Amino acid sequence: MAESILEISSVSRVFVKNKSTVTALDRVSLNVKRGEFITLIGPSGCGKSTLLKIIAGLDTQLEGKVLLEGEEIVKPGIDKGFIFQEPRLFPWLTVEKNIAGDLSLRRPEIRDRVAELIELVRLQGFEKAYPKELSGGMAQRVAIARALLRNPKVLLLDEPFGALDAFTRTHMQEVLLEIWERNRTTMIFVTHDIDEAIFLANRVVILKPRPGSIRGIVPVDLPFPRKKASSSFQELRIKILNEFEKVDDLELESGFVI
Amino acid sequence: MESNAGTLSHPLSEAGRAKAGANVRDVWKEKGGTLVAGLLLPAFAIAIWQTAGSLGWISARFLPDPYTILKTFRELAATGELGADLGISLQRAAIGFLFGGSLGLLLGLLNGFSKTLDGLLDPTLQMIRMVPHLAVSPLIILWLGFDETSKIVIIALGAFFPLYLNTYLGIRMVDRKLIEVSQVLAYPRRKVLTRLILPAALPNILLGLRLSLAVSWLGLVVAELIGSQSGIGFLINIGKQDGVPSYIFVGVILFAVVGKLVDSFVQALERRLLKWNDSYLG
Ligand SMILES: Nc1ncnc2c1ncn2[C@@H]1O[C@H](COP(=O)(O)OP(=O)(O)OP(=O)(O)O)[C@@H](O)[C@H]1O
Ligand SMILES: [Mg+2]
Numbered sequence: 406m407a408e409s410i411l412e413i414s415s416v417s418r419v420f421v422k423n424k425s426t427v428t429a430l431d432r433v434s435l436n437v438k439r440g441e442f443i444t445l446i447g448p449s450g451c452g453k454s455t456l457l458k459i460i461a462g463l464d465t466q467l468e469g470k471v472l473l474e475g476e477e478i479v480k481p482g483i484d485k486g487f488i489f490q491e492p493r494l495f496p497w498l499t500v501e502k503n504i505a506g507d508l509s510l511r512r513p514e515i516r517d518r519v520a521e522l523i524e525l526v527r528l529q530g531f532e533k534a535y536p537k538e539l540s541g542g543m544a545q546r547v548a549i550a551r552a553l554l555r556n557p558k559v560l561l562l563d564e565p566f567g568a569l570d571a572f573t574r575t576h577m578q579e580v581l582l583e584i585w586e587r588n589r590t591t592m593i594f595v596t597h598d599i600d601e602a603i604f605l606a607n608r609v610v611i612l613k614p615r616p617g618s619i620r621g622i623v624p625v626d627l628p629f630p631r632k633k634a635s636s637s638f639q640e641l642r643i644k645i646l647n648e649f650e651k652v653d654d655l656e657l658e659s660g661f662v663i
Numbered sequence: 664m665e666s667n668a669g670t671l672s673h674p675l676s677e678a679g680r681a682k683a684g685a686n687v688r689d690v691w692k693e694k695g696g697t698l699v700a701g702l703l704l705p706a707f708a709i710a711i712w713q714t715a716g717s718l719g720w721i722s723a724r725f726l727p728d729p730y731t732i733l734k735t736f737r738e739l740a741a742t743g744e745l746g747a748d749l750g751i752s753l754q755r756a757a758i759g760f761l762f763g764g765s766l767g768l769l770l771g772l773l774n775g776f777s778k779t780l781d782g783l784l785d786p787t788l789q790m791i792r793m794v795p796h797l798a799v800s801p802l803i804i805l806w807l808g809f810d811e812t813s814k815i816v817i818i819a820l821g822a823f824f825p826l827y828l829n830t831y832l833g834i835r836m837v838d839r840k841l842i843e844v845s846q847v848l849a850y851p852r853r854k855v856l857t858r859l860i861l862p863a864a865l866p867n868i869l870l871g872l873r874l875s876l877a878v879s880w881l882g883l884v885v886a887e888l889i890g891s892q893s894g895i896g897f898l899i900n901i902g903k904q905d906g907v908p909s910y911i912f913v914g915v916i917l918f919a920v921v922g923k924l925v926d927s928f929v930q931a932l933e934r935r936l937l938k939w940n941d942s943y944l945g
Contacts, residue, residue: 461847487847493840497862497939507854537941555848 410591411437411460411559416469418455429455431616432469437559440589444606446596446645452617453595457561460593461487473558486557486590488565492544494536494551501532504551515554522550525584542573546580553584559591567597578604582629603641604631611648621648727909732916735909745898749917752883752894755811759818760879767823767875768868771830775864776856788827796820797885804889814886821882825874833867834860866937873929880922 418430429452437443445453458464460471462481471478473485481487494503501510501519508515523529526546536544545565552560562581566574578601585592596602602609606625613620623645627637709729715721716728723731739745770788774781800817807813837860845855887896895914902910 463843463846481846481849483849485847489840489844491840493844495841495844495859495862496941497865506848507850507858535939537939551848 408439409436410439410474412472413460414470416456416459416467416471418452418459418464418467428616431618433617433619435610435619437591437593440591442585442592442594442605442607443610444594444596444602445610445612446599446602447612448614451612451614453612454563455617457563457593457595460559461485461561483555484558486552486555486560488548488552488560488562490564490567492536492548494544494547496536499533499535500528500547503536503547504554506551518554522553526550526580542569542577545569545577549581549584553588553590557590559593562592562594564595564597566601581605586629599642599645600633603638603645604633609645611645620651623648724906725908727912732909732912736913739913748893748895748898752887752896753921755814755894756818756879756883759815759882760822760876762815763819763822763879764826764872764875767826767871768830771827772834775831775834792824797882800885800889809890814891817886818879818882821878822875825878826871829867829871829874830864833864837863866940869929869933869936873926876925876929877922880918880925884918
């Protein structure tokens with residue numbers, strides 16, 4: 406658990422758009438340990454998605470370095486799983502074929518793995534269903550199974566439960582933790598929701614905007630399963646909220662200067 | 664009385680629609696119901712038409728009654744003449760469609776995939792598209808003569824554009840978000856085409872197919888009417904020359920029925936292939 410699998414060193418990303426520039430990330434550094442569950446939290450526009458896309462290899466226009474198991478990330482690949490906010494399933498494929506993707510279900514080892522994953526995300530009986538027949542939560546579970554089939558070294562999740570209702574959301578958090586406890590896949594999970602961030606993480610990374618950078622890192626040492634109503638949970642919540650308030654103060658100051 | 668009939672049929676079909684998702688038999692019942700309702704007016708019109716004809720109110724030289732048309736149909740069919748004409752017409756439409764349609768599909772695919780080819784070919788094709796192909800058919804006949812080639816060219820020209828345009832659009836409109844998924848899953852290039860772009864474009868391609876077939880059929884009618892020695896259009900022309908309106912009716916009805924059958928066939932194909940499609944309502 407101590408060895409780091411992902412090393413993000415001084416990563417900056419600047420978007421240039423008709424002469425104006427936006428610094429989405431400014432010298433962000435973070436080491437992620439193998440099997441660790443990291444949640445990234447921060448206000449809209451602070452560069453969470455940008456950072457995730459860089460780790461995924463979808464965005465390579467960066468300064469700095471990102472190493473996955475010591476190797477620089479140059480392009481997307483199955484070693485970096487990605488879950489988008491929307492499930493993004495292929496509507497013409499059934500659940501099992503969506504999970505298999507470009508791999509053939511006729512190969513017995515693939516078929517077995519897909520069946521296993523369908524069980525893991527609790528979708529038995531829906532193997533032959535089309536995406537239009539699934540609820541949002543079910544579709545997102547298919548997307549998770551699709552990513553897991555490729556045995557990623559790290560799973561990147563960009564507000565994966567943001568579009569779900571509160572009950573489904575809680576359920577999905579439990580499903581994800583169950584998967585994590587079983588597979589020990591390294592997770593980097595972006596969210597807007599402080600409770601969600603604490604409920605899942607080994608460490609909560611707080612980002613601040615303009616320019617996007619790490620404001621603070623809060624380790625969460627509570628045992629699983631966590632109770633959102635417990636006092637230790639609430640203490641952490643206040644701690645993180647305080648970090649955000651510091652961010653607001655800073656913004657207010659700079660606002661006064663202008 | 665009319666408003667009464669309206670209020671009667673409406674709640675019924677509404678109720679049928681509400682239950683439609685739950686029970687397949689209800690759907691069929693409702694479909695059967697609307698079919699019967701839809702046939703009421705034509706049946707009524709045919710009855711009046713027949714009565715008027717039988718009573719001698721309309722001259723048979725202008726408008727033969729339905730029974731006479733049916734009789735003519737049976738006579739023509741019995742001699743084998745009608746079957747032969749229909750066969751020839753179908754063959755022409757099929758050959759023309761195959762040439763024009765497959766070229767449209769091919770160029771649609773190529774221009775959809777390749778920006779270079781697109782820049783080279785599309786402006787010209789868009790220009791040609793603006794020319795109504797039926798209006799230039801006399802010119803085609805002038806160049807190629809009255810033989811089969813000119814007919815097939817007229818049909819192919821019509822069949823080309825719907826398939827070209829819709830295939831092209833279908834490929835260009837593939838959701839960028841799904842392309843991103845294929846990157847994240849590291850699909851090989853070839854599989855991005857076969858497993859993502861083609862299936863995503865399929866609804867558009869099938870729409871193009873349907874329109875192409877319809878336009879092919881229209882082209883056939885025009886080509887055969889302008890001049891031919893065989894086919895359903897020829898039958899219609901004979902009816903005109905010899906003053907036998909029931910020939911014309913038989914021809915027109917056949918054109919309509921076959922056109923509708925072909926369209927229904929493609930629709931059934933769409934239903935089968937696009938059952939995954941959320942927005943496709945059959
Ligand atoms: N493709 C792009 N072109 C130009 N600017 C971009 C692009 N992508 C992101 N940005 C800018 O970079 C900054 C960070 O964007 P990013 O999407 O990473 O934010 P985020 O933290 O994910 O926000 P949210 O919580 O709303 O998803 C924003 O100011 C945004 O305008
Ligand atoms: Mg985002």
